[in-house]
Amino acid sequence: MSYLAKNYNRKKISFLKGKGSFLVSKDGSKYLDFVQGIAVNSLGHSHPKLIKTINKQAKKLWHVSNAFIIPEGEELAKKLVKRTFADFVIFQNSGAEATEAAIKIARRYFFSIGKPYKNRIICIKNSFHGRTIAAIHASGSKKMTEGFGPKVSGFDHFKFGDHEKLKKLINKNTAAIMLETIMGEGGIKLIPDWCLKELRKLCTKKKILLILDEVQCGVGRSGDFFAFERSKVKPDIVPIAKGIGGGFPIGAVLMNKKVASGMVPGTHGSTFGGNPLAMKVGSAVMDIIANKKFLDNVKKNSKYFHKKLNKLQEDFPQIIKEIRGRGFLIGLKLNEEQSFFIKKLMDNKLLTIRAAENVVRILPPLNVKKNEIDKAIQILNKVCKEYY
Ligand SMILES: Cc1ncc(COP(=O)(O)O)c(C=O)c1O
The missing domain is CATH 3.90.1150.10 (Aspartate Aminotransferase, domain 1)
Structure with missing residues (x-):
C-alpha cells in the first residue's frame, strides 16, 4: 500500500x-x-566534491531568511553573472518557480516603465515550463491544464516553427516571448541558431523581452554553458534549475539590468530560495561545469x-x-x-x-x-x- x-x-x-x-x-x-x-x-x-561541500556547509549553516544578507548566495550570483549575459539573479527552488518568476519579472518591468498593459507572454504550444498554475498555461497543453479551473489568461501560443503566426501574435499588449532553447519534454526539438538570432532581432524591434527557458537544456547540458550561447544571442531573462543543483533543489532566474530595475523590494520572494546550503552546492557545481x-x-x-x-x-x-x-x-x-x-x-x-x-x-x-x-x-x- x-x-x-x-x-x-x-x-x-x-x-x-x-x-x-x-x-x-x-x-x-x-x-x-x-x-x-x-x-x-x-x-x-x-x-565527491558535492558530498564534501554539503557536509561542510551542513555543519555550519543550513538556512537563514532572505531578510538578511546571505554571502553564499552573493557568491553564487556573482559566479553566474560573471559567466553569463546576466547582471542580476533571483534564487528559487525549482524550475517552475523560476519560469513563474521570469513571467513576473517581464510583466513587472513593463509596469515599472508605465506600460502595465504590456503583460502577455507568447509561448510555443505544447512546450513545458513547469506545473504551477501559470506555468501550465504558459505551456499551453490541454493535458496539463485540463481540470484545473479557470484558464490563466495572458498567454498566446504558436506552433513550433510557425514564424508567421508568431509575428502575427505580437501586439501592443505583448511583454515577452518565452521559449525553451531546446524543447525537452516536447521531444528534444532545437531552436536553430539562425532562428534565435531572428527572434532576438524581432524582440528588439518590437521592444519586447526574450525569455529563454534553460531549466533543462542549460548549465552545460548542450555542451555550452547555455544552449543559446552558440548563437551569440543575448536574452533578457533566463530561468534555470535542474543541473545547477547537481541533485539539490535550486532554481534561479538570470536577468539583465534593464528588466531587473522593476524588481524592487517586496515584488518577489521565497522562503527557501537562496539558502546557504543550496547556494554552496550550486557554487561547487558552477566551479566544475562553468570551466x-x-x-x-x-x-x-x-x-x-x-x-x-x-x-x-x-x-x-x-x-x-x-x-x-x-x-x-x-x-x-x-x-x-x-x-x-x-x-x-x-x-x-x-x-x-x-x-x-x-x-x-x-x-x-x-x-x-x-x-x-x-x-x-x-x-x-x-x-x-x-x-x-
Ligand atoms: C524547460 C523546463 N522548464 C521548467 C521545468 C519545470 O521544472 P521543475 O520540475 O523543477 O519545476 C522543466 C522541468 O522539466 C523544464 O524542462
Missing part, C-alpha cells in the same frame, strides 16, 4: 544508492542511469555519442527515425510509441525516459565516461537487434 497520491505512473523499481553514472536497485542490480533525475544530477550521483575544459569535454564526448547513435539509426531505420538534440540532451525519435523500447532498455540495465513525439530521452551525467557511452550503445544495439 502506498500513501502517495497517484499523480505519477511509477516504474516498479527503486534504488538504494548511486555512484557516477550508475544506480543500484534494491535487489542489488546495477543500472546505467541515463536519466539522472531528468537532467538534474549533472555531475552524476555522489560526486572551459569541462565543457570542451562535454562537447567531445557528446559528439562521440551522437556519432555512435547516428550509426545506430542507420543500422535500424525501421526502429529509429531520427537522432535529435545537442550535447547530452539527446532524443531517439522512434517510428512507434516508445514505452516498450524504454522497458527493453531497462531490462538490459540502461535507464532512459520518454519525451513527446515517440522520443526516448537520453540524459547521461555531463561527466559520463567514454566506456559508459560504449556500454549504452552496446545495450541499444542489443535491444534494436532483439526488437526486430
Whole structure:
C-alpha cells in the first residue's frame, strides 16, 4: 500500500544508492542511469566534491531568511553573472518557480516603465515550463491544464516553427516571448541558431523581452554553458534549475539590468530560495561545469555519442527515425510509441525516459565516461537487434 497520491505512473523499481553514472536497485542490480533525475544530477550521483561541500556547509549553516544578507548566495550570483549575459539573479527552488518568476519579472518591468498593459507572454504550444498554475498555461497543453479551473489568461501560443503566426501574435499588449532553447519534454526539438538570432532581432524591434527557458537544456547540458550561447544571442531573462543543483533543489532566474530595475523590494520572494546550503552546492557545481575544459569535454564526448547513435539509426531505420538534440540532451525519435523500447532498455540495465513525439530521452551525467557511452550503445544495439 502506498500513501502517495497517484499523480505519477511509477516504474516498479527503486534504488538504494548511486555512484557516477550508475544506480543500484534494491535487489542489488546495477543500472546505467541515463536519466539522472531528468537532467538534474549533472555531475552524476555522489560526486565527491558535492558530498564534501554539503557536509561542510551542513555543519555550519543550513538556512537563514532572505531578510538578511546571505554571502553564499552573493557568491553564487556573482559566479553566474560573471559567466553569463546576466547582471542580476533571483534564487528559487525549482524550475517552475523560476519560469513563474521570469513571467513576473517581464510583466513587472513593463509596469515599472508605465506600460502595465504590456503583460502577455507568447509561448510555443505544447512546450513545458513547469506545473504551477501559470506555468501550465504558459505551456499551453490541454493535458496539463485540463481540470484545473479557470484558464490563466495572458498567454498566446504558436506552433513550433510557425514564424508567421508568431509575428502575427505580437501586439501592443505583448511583454515577452518565452521559449525553451531546446524543447525537452516536447521531444528534444532545437531552436536553430539562425532562428534565435531572428527572434532576438524581432524582440528588439518590437521592444519586447526574450525569455529563454534553460531549466533543462542549460548549465552545460548542450555542451555550452547555455544552449543559446552558440548563437551569440543575448536574452533578457533566463530561468534555470535542474543541473545547477547537481541533485539539490535550486532554481534561479538570470536577468539583465534593464528588466531587473522593476524588481524592487517586496515584488518577489521565497522562503527557501537562496539558502546557504543550496547556494554552496550550486557554487561547487558552477566551479566544475562553468570551466572551459569541462565543457570542451562535454562537447567531445557528446559528439562521440551522437556519432555512435547516428550509426545506430542507420543500422535500424525501421526502429529509429531520427537522432535529435545537442550535447547530452539527446532524443531517439522512434517510428512507434516508445514505452516498450524504454522497458527493453531497462531490462538490459540502461535507464532512459520518454519525451513527446515517440522520443526516448537520453540524459547521461555531463561527466559520463567514454566506456559508459560504449556500454549504452552496446545495450541499444542489443535491444534494436532483439526488437526486430
Ligand atoms: C524547460 C523546463 N522548464 C521548467 C521545468 C519545470 O521544472 P521543475 O520540475 O523543477 O519545476 C522543466 C522541468 O522539466 C523544464 O524542462
